[in-house]
Amino acid sequence: MTAQLTGAIHIIDSDPAVRAGLARSLAAFGIACRLHATGDDALRALGPATVCIVAEAELPDMDAVELIAEAALRGCTAPVLVVTAEGDVEAAVRAMKAGAADCVAKPLPAATLAERVRGCLAAETPEAQRRQRARDADRRLALLSRREAEVLRLIVEGKQSKTIAWELGISIKTIEVHRARIMEKTGCGSIVALGRLWEAAACLRERSAQPVRRPVPAEDLCLAVS
Known part of the structure; x- marks a missing residue:
């Protein structure tokens, strides 16, 4: 030392x-x-x-x-x-x-x-590694705009682009633009990777004043791709 x-x-x-x-x-x-x-x-x-x-x-x-x-x-x-x-x-x-x-x-x-x-x-203990991943995920998700975060939340809930477009009252094309920007900002190459990022930040989101619904497992998110 x-x-x-x-x-x-x-x-x-x-x-x-x-x-x-x-x-x-x-x-x-x-x-x-x-x-x-x-x-x-x-x-x-x-x-x-x-x-x-x-x-x-x-x-x-x-x-x-x-x-x-x-x-x-x-x-x-x-x-x-x-x-x-x-x-x-x-x-x-x-x-x-x-x-x-x-x-x-x-x-x-x-x-x-x-x-x-x-x-x-x-x-590095497993717990320290988990907290580090959570902070990194939270930092990357913080780069999203309010609308992009809203779209991401619906994506990780397993909803398809056409359903998200209907719920938010915008076009499917706009949803696809948001999806592409979300991928770019977070550095994720797939919907599954997005789901894992969301899951990693879950412990920090649970401490937030805003309640969140638990997303579907990352492995099932491929079904959300339209």
């Missing part, structure tokens, strides 16, 4: 001596750290510059499982390294099931901590 790492690692521990010790251990490897006594304090500080979270398994206001869930809801994809009490296998198992990238037990040498952080930074 070198000083080339950009961003900060957030260390969350109720014991100030432990926080300081972990920070010193990582600072020796050129890693910038931000220290927090509670999960809530850390959650308020998380942002794009967060590259890793090192959290005590049991915090004063929440446990590591709750921390991981809340960080995910706030869009933080940084890997979480959970530090448990020595011999607390149950806490480690719960954390790993909740999506922690790794778990270590106190006490641990500085070199071991740095190596485990290195491993967290190198490994």
Whole structure:
């Protein structure tokens, strides 16, 4: 681990001596750290510059499982390294099931901590990959105009161009123009790919104030091609 790492690692521990010790251990490897006594304090500080979270398994206001869930809801994809009490296998198992990238037990040498952080930074968890795909899909869908988004919603519901044209009160030719622009803006080469893009962004759309109807599976969208 070198000083080339950009961003900060957030260390969350109720014991100030432990926080300081972990920070010193990582600072020796050129890693910038931000220290927090509670999960809530850390959650308020998380942002794009967060590259890793090192959290005590049991915090004063929440446990590591709750921390991981809340960080995910706030869009933080940084890997979480959970530090448990020595011999607390149950806490480690719960954390790993909740999506922690790794778990270590106190006490641990500085070199071991740095190596485990290195491993967290190198490994992308399935959950992090899913959230990244969701954000990418949402970004691509945001390029659509309001009308194009409306047409896309009807396409992924499995409706043919003539049905969409009738519902929106416009010509089939106009629908085809919208369809072509949707493909171009999203970079999708097929209706099936559009459906998968829509599905990938579903978790973000569900948090929106506007309710959406669940689209048909992507594999069935080929039936919507007129």
